[in-house]
Amino acid sequence: MSAGIRHIFPPDYRLRVRPDFLKTWDKGRRFHTDHFIVVLMQKSNGPTRLGVTASKKVGGAVQRNRVKRLLREFFRLNYEKINPQADISIIAKKGAADLGYVAVYCELKKLLTG
Structure with missing residues (x-):
């Protein structure tokens, strides 16, 4: 991690309300x-x-929350590399709960970071 770069995920960087998702x-x-x-x-x-x-296709609450945490962590750590000025919605499919961070990174890096 280089000095001076903060990896944050403030509320302004989140889609929060249903109309934004839709x-x-x-x-x-x-x-x-x-x-x-x-x-x-x-x-x-x-x-x-x-x-x-x-x-719920992803799994129980623990598995769903874990997948969401992994995706937010990917976004937070790679924010500077991700396509600027876009809204991104990621929908987890069945089997996503079995992934670790490295697998999530490998699956999304080419798509979102170019």
Whole structure:
């Protein structure tokens, strides 16, 4: 980690309300990986924001929360490399709960960091 760069994930970097998710899902481009559906919507201004969805198909509450934590950690650590000025919604598929951070990183890095 280089000096001077802070890895943060403040509320301004999150999709938080349903209308924001719906707008992203309606107007964004969908990309599929083995364990995730990534919806990417370009926007003209504002920070890149992330929204994560994990249904009961992923597993129980513990597994769903773990997947969401891993995805937020990926976003937080790679924020500077991710496509600027976009809203990103990541939907976890069945089997995502079995992944570790390295597997999540390998699956999403080419898609989101270029």
